[in-house]
């Protein structure tokens with residue numbers, strides 16, 4: 213291919229992700245002309261309606277449908293997505309053809325004072341838009357109150373700065389780092405203020421696909437697939453195959469409160485998962501190792517079903 217058109221949302225994070233994709237393509241195909249088209253998704257339009265509840269907002273797919281439609285009608289060749297935001301099943305005719313190297317998968321706690329999850333004062337209020345995060349937080353700290361916050365990363369940081377009654381928010385480390393923030397000193401300086409950052413890697417299991425960038429293309433476009441396969445990151449792809457398989461088995465393309473961590477081993481793959489059910493029931497947990505991504509997902513699914 214002499215030229216390729218990438219489709220993306222217009223948010224700062226989406227643009228950072230399309231730039232990483234452009235870099236990878238330019239390194240592998242120095243002569244290729246790489247173009248970009250930006251889309252406003254239904255999710256972007258609804259971001260400001262803070263009264264909207266997550267389930268009413270339609271869950272996953274809100275941020276991806278316009279890009280998938282553009283792939284199907286041929287106006288773009290590749291859609292660049294946060295894998296985490298993709299629905300559990302590929303729409304007919306589309307594949308996740310490649311993934312870029314995964315960023316750190318952890319969630320981080322952003323607070324106004326230096327505090328870890330366990331030493332937050334009793335009964336504080338935190339903001340998060342994710343049921344997965346809320347349920348894991350409240351399982352560890354039942355006294356903590358959680359308010360549902362929508363909006364992109366910058367909007368949430370601004371709200372945190374403005375609201376004296378809110379102690380902190382939970383965000384993905386990957387998103388903040390892709391926006392150019394260096395979190396290594398445990399600090400986050402933004403135009404809205406200075407915050408403290410604590411990794412929740414030991415406290416919360418990440419979302420399926422967290423930190424990974426999916427490059428989606430049409431199943432019937434072999435020349436696009438051949439280009440994308442050149443920049444596919446093999447280890448990341450194995451991990452997300454396992455996580456997506458678990459998602460498929462759970463039939464959870466909505467806001468299912470499931471956390472997952474996968475780790476590649478020399479001869480296989482390991483997975484841990486946590487799944488929340490009815491409000492006061494304890495979560496189900498599973499841990500397994502297997503030779504293939506599909507096998508480890510099947511074993512973890514079987515354990516989650518058993519309890």
Ligand SMILES: NCc1[nH]cc(CCC(=O)O)c1CC(=O)O
Pocket residue numbers: 294295296297365382383384385386387388421422423424
């Ligand atoms: N739901 C929004 C979203 N989609 C992807 C990321 C960050 C990057 C990633 O997790 O891959 C974020 C922000 C966040 O969860 O803090």
